[in-house]
Amino acid sequence: MKRLGVKGRRLVLGLLGLALLAALLFGALRAGPLAPVRVTVARAEPARLAPALFGIGTVEARRSVLIGPTGAGRVQSVAVDVGERVRAGQLLAEMDPVDLEARVAALDAASARAASALQAAQAQLDDARARQALTAANWRRHAELAAQNFISPGALEARQQELASAQAAVGAAQANLAAARLDQQRLAAERAAVRQQRAHVQLLAPFDAVVVSREAEPGATVVAGQPVLRLIDPSSLWVKLRLDQGRSAGLAAGLPAQIVLRSDPEHPLPGQVARVEALSDSVTEERVAQVRFERLPATLSVGELAEVTLNLPETGLAPTVPNAAIRRQQGRSGVWQLDAEGLHFRPVRLGASSLEGRVQVLEGLPAGATVVVHSERALEAGSRTRVVAALAGAPL
Structure with a gap:
């Protein structure tokens, strides 16, 4: 077999080098950093959304x-x-009750004694008034006799002194009677207070x-x-619902709700937002609302967790895209649009979103436009892309 010469060997090595370079270039263009970015896309389809709010709550009693x-x-x-x-x-x-019974008995006895003292004071007043009437009559008779000079002025002055003493006795008897009445009122108040304390030992x-x-x-x-x-009042049970502040737009009293209890996930219960709390939780960044049941289930328990969906009014017709297509560039929300001119970022104004993962685009994107949903790495304006049905890795 004839060996290759020097020139032949150089030619073979050159061909091998070109083949290797071509393979490296092909790999870089297909799978390396120069390869197109694989993306999944979706169309901005005009649709009406039925937005909803979702949150987790606990069953509590209003009363x-x-x-x-x-x-x-x-x-x-x-x-x-x-x-x-x-x-x-x-x-x-x-x-x-400790000594409350004995105190009530003592006050009953004191009240009976006060009643007797009141009767005695009334009798003393009646006696003093009778003496006053008698001395007043005697003074009048002696005054007539003194006017006719039948008795001396000294005798009339004695009768005058007897009348003054009788009037003073009436005043003293009246004061004693008033004191007896006040004492009786004091004992009655003390007795009522003790009986109130006695009643409070019974918890009703x-x-x-x-x-x-x-x-x-x-x-x-x-x-x-x-x-x-x-x-707790079992008829006052409701759900204390917590919603993310960033996704609570439209929350208001009266919204219809669907409540799914953890104990019975197969049977959603209808409800309604009864109240929206004015104070939000600044730590968890949540808003709080109270959702009442339209009809209470028989097996409801306080403290049970519940998943609550609040249905908002249906929106008007507008282009919608998947939530995953929304990106942030230089502090603005937008989408990466793919058209005949290539890939470019379009800032948009967003509207309502649905729990199915779609969001309205109110401005900035025409209906029917193609937008990037997921990409295998970060995108830049003018990046080469290759549309695929799905990405195996984590989307960006």
Whole structure:
């Protein structure tokens, strides 16, 4: 076999080098940094959106009360248990009255004594008035006799002094009677106060409710205001809903709602926004609303999580694009449009969005335009692109 000469070997090596260079160039153009950016695209189709707001909430009671004593004491008995339904005015628990019964008995006896003293003061007043009437009559008779000079002026002055003493006795009797009446009123007020305290040791239900917790057991000592039982009105249950502030546009009272409880995800419940709280949560950047049920389910429990969807009015006809197509360039929202001239960024003004992942474009993009949804790397104006059906990697 004839060996190649020097020129032949050089020719072979040159051909191999060209082939390698061509392969490298082909790889760079197909898969390297010079390759077109693979993208997925969508058309800006005119449509009417049915926007909605979505958030997570918890079931709470609008009417929830803590039942406890107005003074410190020891729990004597608790008559109800968790889960029981109670009626308004029903006895729930009772505190140890300590010495209240003895104090009521003492005040009853003092009130009876005050009544006797009042009768005695009234009798003294009647006696003083009778003496006053008698001395007044005697003084008039002696005044007539003195006018006819039948008695001396000294005798008339004695009768005058007797009349003044009788009038003073009437005043003293009236003062004693008033003091007896005031004493009787004081004892009656003290007795009413003690009886009120005695009544407060009985903890009664303020309205028809359900017992949700027992905070203290018999024998425990509680202070004033410390709860013994917690009650809720089962007819006042609603959902405390939290919504992202950035996606809460359109939130208002009266919006129809769809409530899905974690305990029954297969049966959505209709509801309505009852109230939008004026105070938002600045830490979590959420707005808070209260959503009531149109009809309460039988197995609803307080504290249960719920997914709530609020339906907003349908929008007008406008181009819509996927949410994933929206980009931020130099502080402006827009889309990468792909047309015959290539790839370029178009700032747009956005409108309402739907839970299906589409958003309205109010200005800046014509209907039917092709926009980039996902790309395998960051885009720049004029970038070479290759449209594919899907991207295997994480989209940008």
